[in-house]
Amino acid sequence: MTTPVLSPAPGLPRLGQQLLPVLYQHRLVATGQLHRMLTPHTRRPVYLRRVLQELRGLGLVECTVRRAGKLGGPELLWFVTPRGAEIVEASREVTARAYRISPETAASQLQEHTLAVVESGLAFTTWARTYRDECGPLDWEPELVHRVRDGENRVGDDALLIPDAVLRYTRVTPNGRRLLTYFLEIDRATMQVGRLGRKLTSYARYATYVPAPPPGHRATARAAGREAWRDRYPAVPRLLIVLTGASETVLRRRTEDLRALADADARVRLTPQLAVGITTLEQLVSHGPFAPVVTPLLGDPTPTDVLLAPQAA
DSSP states (O other): OOOOOOOOOTTOOHHHHHHHHHHHHHSOEEHHHHHHHHOTTSSSOHHHHHHHHHHHHTTSEEEEEOSSOTTSSOOEEEEEOHHHHHHHHHHTSSOOOSOOOOHHHHTSTTHHHHHHHHHHHHHHHHHHHHHTOBOOTTSEEEOOOEEOSOOTTOOSTTTEEOOSEEEEEEEEETTEEEEEEEEEEEEOSOSOHHHHHHHHHHHHHHHHOOOOOOTTOOOOTTTTTOOGGGGTOSSOOEEEEEEOSSOHHHHHHHHHHHHHHHHHOHHHHTOTTOOEEEEEHHHHHHHOTTSSOBEESSSOOOOBOTTOOOOOO
16 A cells, blocks of 8 residues: 655644644744744744644654753753654655654753754845845754765765755845855854864865765766766855853863964865855844954964855955
């Protein structure tokens, strides 16, 4: 017997149809984040909460309580159930992912990192409305895999690059539209700075990585010497490291340490194709990506914006 193609539950409101792919793609999202994403025109998320409970009653989403809310009180975090995931995948609205968040994972210590990734993407979405640019709730994807080295059965940090998210943003100016792509790396000051420095090497390697042809195959004229990123992006994505989870003093020292590590790494220093900047989540949220809130990884530390171009004098 063939499995029937699933479709959204009858009578599901439009907001419910928007919520399912957002929760599927971003895995775990707080009620307040969903409010700013999907219903920013309302003062309070009363209708949003009602629709979430309706989805929960249909067995399409579930929730857990945040381990440590910003205001010290409880906060609900939402994720899709297996049935909700099947409905999203059947709609083909977003890229299907093998990953499934379980109730145990949703309640684990991974909460804060997952929410910080969402908050970083949401900062771009929120400010895009102010700038009249384009960046919606589905315009960043978490943990997309990129190969950075050839060889069979090669796994782990040495062969794969997995950014916390890949974000696409369309900047609209009087001179036209500009498509920007970012690798987002979220650092909550829980990882040794040296480990984050080694990940910078992987980003530099990806910027110049040319895949070898499969064994027994000869590279075509088109593929010979062609970097892997060209099959996925119009240009090498800029890398934005977003620091959070510690005091301003600690994050400032972390920025200085990362700049020192990058300056000592020949691969990073000699890969001009990769533009890298460091900011804090607080600055990104408060002032926006096109304010001077980004410290370049290399060279002059004068703050610039996410375009990582020198500010005009």
